[in-house]
Amino acid sequence: MAGNETAGQGSCPKPFLQQDLFSATGGYIDGRFCSNALGVSCCLPCPQTEWLYPDNFNSVTQSTSWINVASIICMAFILISYAFLPVSKTRRHYMNFCIVIAVNMISLGFIIPLAAKPAQCYNAITPNDMHSSRTCGVSGTFILLGGLSAVMWICLRSIALHLQICWRMSLGRTFMWATLVVGWGIPAIALALALVFSGVSFRFGDTCHINHNNSLADFWVPLLVLAGITLIVQFATIAYCTKVYVLYLGDRSTTRAGSGLPSYNISMRGTLTPSQTYRRIRPLIELQWRGFTVVLIIIAEVVFFAIIFVFLDDVETRLRQDPAQAESWLICLIKNGSKEPCIGLGQELVVNEATVVTVLALLSLNGIWCLLLLGHFSMFTGWYKLIKAWREHASVKSPVASDPGTYEMLAHTNNGVKTPEPAYHQISSLPPVSPKEGRVTPNYFVRKAQYNPPTSSFSSSHTPGTLPRDWDPSQTFATPKSQYQNPLRMHKV
Template sequence: CPAPFLSPNDFPSTGGYVPGRFCSNVTPELTCCLPCPTDKYLYSDGFVRSLEVGYWWNIPSFICQIFLLVTWLVLPPEVSHRHYLSIGICIFLTILHLSFIIPLGTKPDICWNEITPSDMNSDNSCAVSGGMLSLGAMGVGVWLLLRSLWIHLRVCWDVKETKVLRYAAHGVGIALPILFLGLSLGITGISYRLSTTCVPNDRYSFLTWFGWLTAFGCLATLIQIVTIFFCLWVYLRAFFRPGGESTLQSTAGSTIGKSAMEIDAPPRKKVAWKRVKSVLKSQWRSILLCIVVAVSTIFYGTVFIATGKVAGTTNKNSKELQEWALCLVLNGGDKTPCGSVAPIIGINEDAVRAVWPIAGLTGTLTFILMIRRDMLTGW
């Protein structure tokens, strides 16, 4: 194979994540692979640096989550406003951010050999960071769904909190993330696909992990939207209903007449508007929490789409990719004249570059939504 490409025949067929090699058939008899790590060839220098900087945003998010957890542990409930649904989200957010912080300290060698990325079986940092990412992300999705479902039951159906519901929520919130972690590790596996945190491999990843994560996030958002529209429908119905029993009549007693109806409309509309504002005021934190998790889901989707398109393009052996590879060979491995391969394989570097730090700030945004003045004065 011409430099910088390497022949897979010169390397063992075991060790690391062999399907993660970036290889293509030059001729029916010749297959060549890009050296590992492939990021420095496939993407622009600014793209790789942006991913590295994005990892550091997880540190303040991790600190914010620890502060919330310690506050709920130390301060009394009337001051800390602790609730098990909020605690569950924060615990798994802490695990999620740790999966990005660990590589900052371990500085893992993401390559098993010159063409093969490492996986959970060949690198301890990969096993730990990838396992925590799978567990943390799925846990956040599950607990957010439980939070949205509880708000819906409480507001729309006036369901009271019981020990049975509390224990059921704890069981589901702990068992489901562990179950999907086992599926990811046992069936899909994890490896270095993009940057220094391991993610689930392409094989069955949508069925065993990412598809469920997306479903939980979308379902939580849908339930939250239904809850808000239900509240608006109930309270605005009084706002637009002509005539009927007045607010003053229901309060004072029995008078029915034109004068009562005339003075009823403005107060009734004011009461309806106050109720709508009260509902929105009580729900805006949960609505924004759904948005935050949706942004995180977009981040994971971007990672999977990017890695999937890379593998699919090499298998298709596209003409554009061949031209890029030829340019790389003619320039002695210097990618500068050839440009980034990301547009060829359909990856929007700017979108990934923007999403990465936002994902790192998920914990900080959650902290802003959950912090109360009573917590600070309580300390």
């Protein structure tokens, strides 16, 4: 960096670089931090986070990216379990499946730069953006689409649960297809608008985030609106469940204080008593409390993440419009020529390091939350039984060929050619059945079932070959086929 500073320093004091000495195209030009306070446009060297945060900032952000590796493993386990295990083991639902995929996109947005190790800067004063760095474009797209999709699907899940619990609606296939279209269509449209009107670039760390230009209108406001709708619906559902539980306690105490006879308070319109309503929604609450918790956790993280980034954008905009607000920090850098004595002054201008690391860590933990709350212990037992069944199936081997008696027996010859017959078809090797008194159940597992007539039976068994093909009507009471019988004289003696 020292060579770049000397080559592009120009008329600017150290460590600033003169903007006129660098190309005006390529990279994210609006991402430069420049000021004309000294009579010439001087810019802070890229990346800017190295001058605003301590030296260990990049190491800390990379460590939070490694948490996403654990999150990816957890979500991969959930998705594979959904695909291969039965519903009784996973309790899978298409909304949970979509939520896990959306959270998985966010984690991929942090893991891709961790593996690619992209360059954050296009030149000494300009950060890279999605046009100058392919890794930046891919990682930023995954983060934006994952965040929008996660909030969208959590909102739809809250609405579906509210309709089932509070309005007793049965959601069918039409609702499913409608939510699939809305759940992926709206985030795709919002992503296109965000990439066209704002874009992504390296703002801090190796991961690209949305730029501050127009980001409030095309990304943050839609995200916060969805989060607000989700919170309103969620708290309305919780309030309804609380009301039902309170009424259930009152109805239960009234029933105990009464005569003890069963109460039938259902009106002709189909309204339910508090006890019946409680018994109806209690199974839903027991099954969906994990979903409640996931919704609240992810919405809280999204709101916190949005507030921090909106504040960061606001600070960056104010500093560009009025660099005098950072005058003490700039003077400190000019006097010392290094960032160490000026870190405290720089932290007052932007979001402090602890807050940024907390935001990144919370976003990285979403996959682990999904496993803890959307996963079930029955998944592990299901995989244990499945793997055990596979191993037992693989351990079944054919009989040893060295022992002819276990593989095949020469049962008979046909024109001098010996025909092999499997050993399990040999009935002669079975022990004889000892006669028993009374009625004996036939053994249907041998080649020919043995018929044992009862002691009081006057019938006898016939083989198919001994049954007569024709019968003589004259020897029976049946009417011959050729003789016409008047139905009125059928019972005449």
